[in-house]
Amino acid sequence: MANQFGRRRFILLGGAGLAGTVILNACTKPGSSPTATPSNDPATSTSPDTAPVAANGNTVKVGILHSLSGTMAISEKSVVDAEQLAISEINAKGGVLGKQIEAIVEDGASDWDKFAEKAKKLIDQDKVATVFGCWTSASRKAVLPVFEGKKHMLWYPVQYEGQECSQNVFYTGAAPNQQIEPAVDWLLKNKGKEFFLVGSDYVFPRTANTIIKAQLKAKGGKTVGEDYLPLGNNEVTPIIAKIKKALPNGGVIFNTLNGDSNVAFFKQMQSAGLKADKYPVMSVSVAEEEVKAIGVEYLKGHYASWNYFQTVNTPANKTFVDSFKKKYGAERVVNDPMEAAYIMVYMWKMAVEKAKTFELEAVRKASNGLTFDAPEGKVTMENNHHLSKFVRIGEIGADGMFKIVSESKEAIKPIPWNQYVAETKGFACDWSDPAKGGKYKAKV
Amino acid sequence: VGIVLMLTLHLSSYSPSTIHYSPIVLSGLLEAIFNGMSIGSVLLISALGLAIVFGLMGVINLAHGELMMLGAYTTFVVQNIFKTFPAPLFDFYIFFALIAAFIVAAVTGLVLERGVIRFLYGRPLETLLATWGVSLILQQLVRSISLGLLIAIAIFSLLFFGGMWLIKRRPDFDRIKNGAIAIILPLSIAISAAVSIFLAQTYGLTISKPWFGAQNVDVTAPEWLRGGFPVGDFQLPYSRLFIMAITVICLVGIYLFLQKTNWGLRIRAVTQNRQMSACLGIPTAQVDAFTFALGSGLAGVAGCAISLLGSVGPNTGQNYVVDTFMVVVVGGVGKLAGTIIAALSIGTASYLIGSGNLATIFAPIQPVADFFTFFATTSMAKVMVFALIITFLQIRPGGIFPQKGRNVEL
Numbered sequence: 001m002a003n004q005f006g007r008r009r010f011i012l013l014g015g016a017g018l019a020g021t022v023i024l025n026a027c028t029k030p031g032s033s034p035t036a037t038p039s040n041d042p043a044t045s046t047s048p049d050t051a052p053v054a055a056n057g058n059t060v061k062v063g064i065l066h067s068l069s070g071t072m073a074i075s076e077k078s079v080v081d082a083e084q085l086a087i088s089e090i091n092a093k094g095g096v097l098g099k100q101i102e103a104i105v106e107d108g109a110s111d112w113d114k115f116a117e118k119a120k121k122l123i124d125q126d127k128v129a130t131v132f133g134c135w136t137s138a139s140r141k142a143v144l145p146v147f148e149g150k151k152h153m154l155w156y157p158v159q160y161e162g163q164e165c166s167q168n169v170f171y172t173g174a175a176p177n178q179q180i181e182p183a184v185d186w187l188l189k190n191k192g193k194e195f196f197l198v199g200s201d202y203v204f205p206r207t208a209n210t211i212i213k214a215q216l217k218a219k220g221g222k223t224v225g226e227d228y229l230p231l232g233n234n235e236v237t238p239i240i241a242k243i244k245k246a247l248p249n250g251g252v253i254f255n256t257l258n259g260d261s262n263v264a265f266f267k268q269m270q271s272a273g274l275k276a277d278k279y280p281v282m283s284v285s286v287a288e289e290e291v292k293a294i295g296v297e298y299l300k301g302h303y304a305s306w307n308y309f310q311t312v313n314t315p316a317n318k319t320f321v322d323s324f325k326k327k328y329g330a331e332r333v334v335n336d337p338m339e340a341a342y343i344m345v346y347m348w349k350m351a352v353e354k355a356k357t358f359e360l361e362a363v364r365k366a367s368n369g370l371t372f373d374a375p376e377g378k379v380t381m382e383n384n385h386h387l388s389k390f391v392r393i394g395e396i397g398a399d400g401m402f403k404i405v406s407e408s409k410e411a412i413k414p415i416p417w418n419q420y421v422a423e424t425k426g427f428a429c430d431w432s433d434p435a436k437g438g439k440y441k442a443k444v
Numbered sequence: 445v446g447i448v449l450m451l452t453l454h455l456s457s458y459s460p461s462t463i464h465y466s467p468i469v470l471s472g473l474l475e476a477i478f479n480g481m482s483i484g485s486v487l488l489i490s491a492l493g494l495a496i497v498f499g500l501m502g503v504i505n506l507a508h509g510e511l512m513m514l515g516a517y518t519t520f521v522v523q524n525i526f527k528t529f530p531a532p533l534f535d536f537y538i539f540f541a542l543i544a545a546f547i548v549a550a551v552t553g554l555v556l557e558r559g560v561i562r563f564l565y566g567r568p569l570e571t572l573l574a575t576w577g578v579s580l581i582l583q584q585l586v587r588s589i590s591l592g593l594l595i596a597i598a599i600f601s602l603l604f605f606g607g608m609w610l611i612k613r614r615p616d617f618d619r620i621k622n623g624a625i626a627i628i629l630p631l632s633i634a635i636s637a638a639v640s641i642f643l644a645q646t647y648g649l650t651i652s653k654p655w656f657g658a659q660n661v662d663v664t665a666p667e668w669l670r671g672g673f674p675v676g677d678f679q680l681p682y683s684r685l686f687i688m689a690i691t692v693i694c695l696v697g698i699y700l701f702l703q704k705t706n707w708g709l710r711i712r713a714v715t716q717n718r719q720m721s722a723c724l725g726i727p728t729a730q731v732d733a734f735t736f737a738l739g740s741g742l743a744g745v746a747g748c749a750i751s752l753l754g755s756v757g758p759n760t761g762q763n764y765v766v767d768t769f770m771v772v773v774v775g776g777v778g779k780l781a782g783t784i785i786a787a788l789s790i791g792t793a794s795y796l797i798g799s800g801n802l803a804t805i806f807a808p809i810q811p812v813a814d815f816f817t818f819f820a821t822t823s824m825a826k827v828m829v830f831a832l833i834i835t836f837l838q839i840r841p842g843g844i845f846p847q848k849g850r851n852v853e854l
Binding site: 073077201226227228229230232233234235236237238239241242244245248259260261262263264267268270271272273289292293294295297298 | 475479482483486587658659660661662663664665669670671672674677678679681682683684750752753754755756757759760762763764794795798799800801820821822823825826
């Protein structure tokens with residue numbers, strides 16, 4: 001009776017299987033995440049290589065909570081590398097308040113429930129002094145109730161869509177006004193007034209595009225079209241046809257695609273004859289590691305907006321890049337989220353030293369207003385728990401590195417509640433003043 | 445049929461104005477046809493292997509996407525090998541990659557069939573779950589494969605299967621089988637693990653560094669496949685033309701193979717009636733293995749082709765597997781012609797809806813135009829295509845070309 005069953009059953013089972021695939025696929029897809037790309041180094045999956053020099057009394061535990069397996073491992077492993085680098089540097093110089101830092105690395109496995117579970121474990125069982133972690137907005141939203149409920153502390157290193165300001169989180173990545181908005185301004189000034197918006201179909205690109213559209217309207221630009229690709233989709237022919245129709249003589253493409261779709265988008269743009277001189281693409285999720293994975297041939301001449309590029313010319317950056325390559329291999333590159341992750345470990349150390357205790361409330365208070373000479377330049381932790389950061393636009397060169405074409409003169413102050421979006425217009429955040437808190441109506 | 449009708453409508457709507465704007469209209473028409481066909485050909489080439497494995501053999505192979513992924517990774521490896529060769533040779537790496545991808549995927553398919561699927565014929569649910577598991581294993585394999593892991597797997601296979609082979613020769617094999625497994629299995633795992641750990645500690649990164657890692661790898665098409673052939677203000681991408689050519693070659697090859705050769709005859713006989721074929725002396729087990737390997741090899745070729753368009757990473761297969769099943773089911777299980785028509789219709793429909801062309805055509809009729817404008821983004825177009833497919837399968841549950849014959853509803 002081999003092979004003898006009805007087609008209806010076939011289709012039914014096949015359909016069930018497909019539905020399963022789709023659902024699983026959807027569940028494991030990232031929230032807000034570029035396809036970044038560390039080569040996985042065995043050192044990353046274990047505790048830091050500088051083992052605690054003394055017994056428990058002389059070490060302080062911190063948690064590192066990122067995805068080391070699953071879809072997001074691609075991006076998050078390199079962030080863990082950067083955090084481990086900062087920790088081993090601090091330990092080599094004597095640690096924090098005389099104690100060596102011991103990192104407890106937990107794997108969130110690209111599964112948001114698991115993130116929450118591991119966060120609880122780190123806080124309750126390991127009694128860590130703080131947690132460095134998360135990449136996608138989805139994972140951050142999943143652990144947020146844990147950190148708020150236990151009044152603990154999370155440091156979050158990735159650029160995100162804003163519209164959040166928790167007392168228990170320190171955000172060291174860019175808020176929209178430190179990445180997206182300056183990029184739009186620069187494009188309006190240098191590249192053209194007509195924008196086509198392309199993004200992946202989930203919360204970050206849609207929020208980002210809402211902001212961009214409002215901004216273009218306010219500043220005399222024009223949105224000629226927008227389209228969203230489901231995550232993981234590789235077929236961009238219809239989008240390219242639309243772009244050509246909407247912008248027959250060339251124009252600006254603002255790209256908030258994430259992950260695999262980026263590769264398909266740039267490959268097919270080139271073969272359809274849409275070149276960087278007439279159709280410059282500004283990306284906000286393509287950094288050094290993605291350039292390597294997409295292929296430089298397809299990206300030459302396009303742009304990206306970040307706070308940090310490996311090519312930033314500061315003494316702090318030179319040290320950072322050199323020590324990273326020394327620890328993980330010369331072929332490795334660093335990118336913006338990695339730099340933000342490196343910063344946040346040092347920021348926490350400084351806050352602890354200023355507070356002279358590991359006690360959470362004191363550290364939280366102490367961190368407001370701290371400045372750090374980061375690889376990107378001097379950054380300051382503002383009262384709204386976001387960093388003021390430098391904004392840069394880079395053009396991708398033939399060597400896969402970014403040529404910085406625009407750079408803010410000073411660090412831009414973060415605005416977590418977006419001022420272009422009607423619901424949050426006029427709101428601000430200030431944790432230094434208990435009366436104001438996470439969301440208050442600022443004076444107009 | 446509805447889709448074809450829409451296409452006809454789309455074409456005919458242009459004809460009255462042809463006299464006035466012929467060059468522009470012609471190029472627009474050409475663009476629509478070409479883009480529809482190019483989306484269709486990608487669907488078709490990815491579904492071709494499945495049309496054989498699922499369509500002819502009836503195996504629900506959820507690891508089909510991962511076989512494509514292996515093809516894509518093979519392309520990456522061949523590309524890197526050719527980078528070390530002098531320039532003119534590098535431009536033609538893609539042909540070697542196609543062949544290598546076919547072989548790698550076919551061998552993997554063969555192992556998969558002999559090792560897993562042959563025990564599960566006629567049990568679709570188990571096949572579904574087993575191949576789903578295999579797909580996860582293959583994904584993790586490309587993420588973590590390194591020299592150390594490869595050596596460990598080789599040692600394990602040698603010890604375990606070699607040991608089993610030796611014991612099998614004993615006359616009292618059946619009696620001691622379970623006990624033997626209980627001893628050999630942990631022993632071979634322990635030895636291979638010990639060796640790999642020892643190697644990793646002695647030689648460090650050279651042994652334990654993953655070859656590909658979890659990140660995407662870059663496959664860059666050779667120079668001559670990167671541009672396009674300009675027609676008016678439109679450009680026919682060479683990579684798309686190349687994929688169409690491969691698709692046509694594969695199709696013709698399979699058709700000739702199935703219809704004109706002895707093996708093809710056997711495959712068709714076995715898939716139509718296994719018992720009768722066995723009675724007539726056809727070695728059905730060999731035919732099964734061979735057919736599955738052929739289908740898997742085609743998946744490898746598809747993987748090589750799509751690496752020209754999209755990303756190559758551990759998730760590559762997942763991005764395609766749903767579409768390929770959709771194509772085969774719509775086309776009618778068991779018929780190549782159905783697969784072809786289904787792929788081209790779905791491709792054309794998704795292009796026309798997704799690019800907003802339909803909205804333009806229906807511009808005079810405001811509500812209809814609004815309706816199509818709403819669906820004119822890629823994700824919404826996908827929704828509409830799925831809705832059309834569901835409607836279509838309500839009317840024709842067997843697909844475009846249902847299999848005729850007495851065993852249809854068995």
